[in-house]
Amino acid sequence: MSDLNTRRQFLSRFSFAAVIGFAAFCLGVASFGQSAKALVEIDITQGQIEPMPVALPSFAADGGDPKLAEEMTGVIAADLKRSGLFRPLDPASFIQGNMSVNTTPRFGDWRTIGAQALLSGSVVKQSDGRLRAEFRLWDVFASEQMLGQQFYTTADNWRRLAHIIADAVYERLTGEKGYFDTRIVFIDETGPKNARVKRLAIMDQDGANVRYLTQGQNLVLTPRFSPKSQEITYMSYEGTDPSVFLLNIETGQREIVGNFPGMTFAPRFSPDGQQVIMSLQQGANANLFTMDLRSRRTTRLTNSTAIDTSPSFSPDGQRVVFESDRGGTQQLYVMNADGSNAQRISFGPGRYSTPVWSPRGDLIAFTKQHQGRFMIGVMSPEGKGERVLTEGYHNEGPAWSPNGRVLLFFRDTPGENGGPQVWTVDLTGYNEQRVVTPAFASDPSWSPLID
Amino acid sequence: MLNLANYGRVLRAAITGALVMLVAACAQTQPDGLQGNGVAPGTGQDFVVNVGDRVFFDEDQSTLNAAAQSTLSKQAAWLGRYSKYTITVEGHADERGTRQYNIALGARRAQSARDYLVSQGVPASRIKTISYGKERPVAVCNDSSCWTQNRRAVTVLNNATQ
Numbered sequence: 001m002s003d004l005n006t007r008r009q010f011l012s013r014f015s016f017a018a019v020i021g022f023a024a025f026c027l028g029v030a031s032f033g034q035s036a037k038a039l040v041e042i043d044i045t046q047g048q049i050e051p052m053p054v055a056l057p058s059f060a061a062d063g064g065d066p067k068l069a070e071e072m073t074g075v076i077a078a079d080l081k082r083s084g085l086f087r088p089l090d091p092a093s094f095i096q097g098n099m100s101v102n103t104t105p106r107f108g109d110w111r112t113i114g115a116q117a118l119l120s121g122s123v124v125k126q127s128d129g130r131l132r133a134e135f136r137l138w139d140v141f142a143s144e145q146m147l148g149q150q151f152y153t154t155a156d157n158w159r160r161l162a163h164i165i166a167d168a169v170y171e172r173l174t175g176e177k178g179y180f181d182t183r184i185v186f187i188d189e190t191g192p193k194n195a196r197v198k199r200l201a202i203m204d205q206d207g208a209n210v211r212y213l214t215q216g217q218n219l220v221l222t223p224r225f226s227p228k229s230q231e232i233t234y235m236s237y238e239g240t241d242p243s244v245f246l247l248n249i250e251t252g253q254r255e256i257v258g259n260f261p262g263m264t265f266a267p268r269f270s271p272d273g274q275q276v277i278m279s280l281q282q283g284a285n286a287n288l289f290t291m292d293l294r295s296r297r298t299t300r301l302t303n304s305t306a307i308d309t310s311p312s313f314s315p316d317g318q319r320v321v322f323e324s325d326r327g328g329t330q331q332l333y334v335m336n337a338d339g340s341n342a343q344r345i346s347f348g349p350g351r352y353s354t355p356v357w358s359p360r361g362d363l364i365a366f367t368k369q370h371q372g373r374f375m376i377g378v379m380s381p382e383g384k385g386e387r388v389l390t391e392g393y394h395n396e397g398p399a400w401s402p403n404g405r406v407l408l409f410f411r412d413t414p415g416e417n418g419g420p421q422v423w424t425v426d427l428t429g430y431n432e433q434r435v436v437t438p439a440f441a442s443d444p445s446w447s448p449l450i451d
Numbered sequence: 452m453l454n455l456a457n458y459g460r461v462l463r464a465a466i467t468g469a470l471v472m473l474v475a476a477c478a479q480t481q482p483d484g485l486q487g488n489g490v491a492p493g494t495g496q497d498f499v500v501n502v503g504d505r506v507f508f509d510e511d512q513s514t515l516n517a518a519a520q521s522t523l524s525k526q527a528a529w530l531g532r533y534s535k536y537t538i539t540v541e542g543h544a545d546e547r548g549t550r551q552y553n554i555a556l557g558a559r560r561a562q563s564a565r566d567y568l569v570s571q572g573v574p575a576s577r578i579k580t581i582s583y584g585k586e587r588p589v590a591v592c593n594d595s596s597c598w599t600q601n602r603r604a605v606t607v608l609n610n611a612t613q
Contacts, residue, residue: 193591219586221550235554242581263558263582266551279555281582284513284562286555307555323552329511330552353549367549396549412546414593443550 049428051087052173054080055115055140058091059133060100060122068158069123072133075162076119078206079180080169082424083406084431089115101134107143115140119169123158131155137169147172159208167449179401180205183447184408185223185232188212189419189440200234202249205446207436213249222266227448228273233257235265244278246293258291258298266309271317277301279309288322288339301339312357312364313337314381321345321355321364321381332366334381345383354397357381358404363427365398365407376409376425389429396420399445408435408444493533495611502529505605506564510598511548513559515567523564526606527571538573540564541605542582545598550584557582564604579609 056077061069080086095109101122110118121135130152137147149168153161160181167178188201188210200213200220213232214220219242223234230250235242244257244267258264260280267278274293279286288301288308302308306326313320321334327344330351335342346352350370357364361381368375368388375391376398394412401407405427410420419440425432435444490497498504503526506519515523530536542561544553561580569575590597 194588196586198586219583221554221584221586263554265554279551281555281558284559286558307552307559309551309555310549325552330549353552369548372547394546416591418593 049085049430051081051085052116053087053089053114054169055094055110055113055118056080056088056091057094057097057099057118057120059120059135060098060103062100062122062124064123064125068125072123072158072162072165073121075159075206076166076169079163079166082206082433083170084426084433085170085174089113101136101148105138105140107138107140110138110140117146117169117173119165121165123161125155126152129155131158131161133161133165135165135168137172159204163204163206176405177403177449179403179406179446179449182402182449183225184422184435184444185213185225185447186422186437186444187220187223187442188438189442190216193416193419200232200247201441203435203437205435210438213247222443224268224445225447226269226273227271228269231269231273232445233267233269233276233278235267244276246276257293258289258296260289260298264289266311268312270313271315277311277313277320279307279311288320299339301335301337302342310354312355314357315359315361319357319381321357323353323355330369332364332379332383345379345381346386347383348386356398356400358400359402360404363404365400367396367398367409376407378407378427387429389425389427390423390432395423397443401446402449408446410442410444412442495608498526498529498606498608498611502526504607505603507599508560508602508604510545510602511556513556513563515563519564520567523567524571527568527573530568530573530577536611537577537579537609538568539579539581539607539609540568541587541607542580543587543601543603543605544585545601546585546588546593547598548585554582554584557584560602560604564606568606 056073058073059069077088081088093113095112096106099120101120103120105118118138118140119135123131123133126132132152134150136145139146147168151161163180166180170178182205183202184205185202188199189196191197197216198220199216200223201210202213203210219237221235223232225232230248232247232249234245236245241263244264245254246257247254257276263281264278267276269276275290277288277290280289285305286307286309287303288311289298290301291298304326306324308322308324311320311322318337319334320337321332323330324333330353331344332346332352332355333342333344350368352366352368354367355364363378364381365378368377373391374394374396375388376395377386377388379386393414395409397409399408406424408422408424411423412418412420420442422435422437422441422444423432424435490500503522506522540561542557544556561582565578565580568578588601590600
């Protein structure tokens, strides 16, 4: 590997209990010299996008485990395809075979089959048992390398490694952070509709590696990821009143959030992860409170004879969007983080609920009910530019991808045997995809990317 | 099998599978109340069958209609007679709302029923409330015949033997 650039770059993203120790190195340019301008880039600010054709030949195993190499390549291809921005080409069309990280592409062969970008790579199990994966991303039109990286990790992390490579490709080709090396926390639902068992569960964003964090003894709802730590806040029916809990998913440590005189629900973290904002039920009314997780101090934000719930901070922590029926029906309001100056922002026909502030800050996603239909939509924090992204019998509970490009939500199906399933839709309203789960699933929430 | 005209009767029947035939039969001939229908007075079964353990609400509402007030008045009288019971009033919503709002709406309905029971002389110290939002439907079809049954407040005897 004479072309290895020694500049080290640590990926310290979202470390997870058994998933640690990724080190990434940049691979230098193979033979064509680094050029300043790549020809192949996607402008993802447009509406419907023609997906970029990409060639993803199976990584070479270099005498190692070809099945693993093929499966890793498959995970990368599936990530890129699901994004809706890329169209992996049929490997049967490939002219040049036996690609590895050290193969010089015959660019004409790749142009012939219509590829705009080409990913070549190798994954090798070293004598110490660790995997070494290397890849190069090629601009087929410009005949040059766009990106080259090398990673080391333990063998059981191979899926995660594939997601990290897919993120690198996504970021290089779109100019935006990827979201493939992330997880989704959700509620697993089993049993008949009138006796549902609900479990807190977590999976990779592509639906793999499902783990159950509770066992179904207690009804659990609305889990939300901390933006800064391996913690989840959720509502659980246990103790005197149903309450908001905090769970550390690495240690399993669990605690009740605050000591409130009544039911607490609809929790969400502040952007710095130091506060939980939630509703407290007081008689017929629900009001918003925060609890500081360090000082344990609780602060009342609203004091209305209404249902104030589903609060969500702006990414700068300065404002809070929430739903309230103080004006008669559920509508969205934005107030300052100290509870002052609440202003209604939703004015269209119907009822608006479950607002979530985009991690980019420029949009608020919501559920909207109108004439018996349930929609997922977005509008600006000032209430302008409302757009419906999906609508149907029942769509509910949007949650943003960490890069603000994709929304998770759940879609319920009617009737005795119906139940919720988790879906994604692009901010553009295109590319609806179901996230396959072992059973019915609701209340999805995306983990952050931490770097 | 459910129709709107008799859903109240059928609902009572839905309380427990074992009671279905009994209740349906009684409901044909007996008004609510402490009747000689073979149910031991003062039991949980008596409360469910002869008094009625639940009241229903209009869509997105928590106000008590005349039927609900009548049922709650009977509950209060019964609870006055059998003072050993403490109760939990469970508030519920139908599935045609969002989860967090429905939790609060269920709480509002439970509170509404609780307040009425207190106004009828049931000591507040005997009453606890809880909301299940849309999480515990009793009827699972996807039309209004089911949704009307799910928009409810149910009075549960905490220490009933039967």
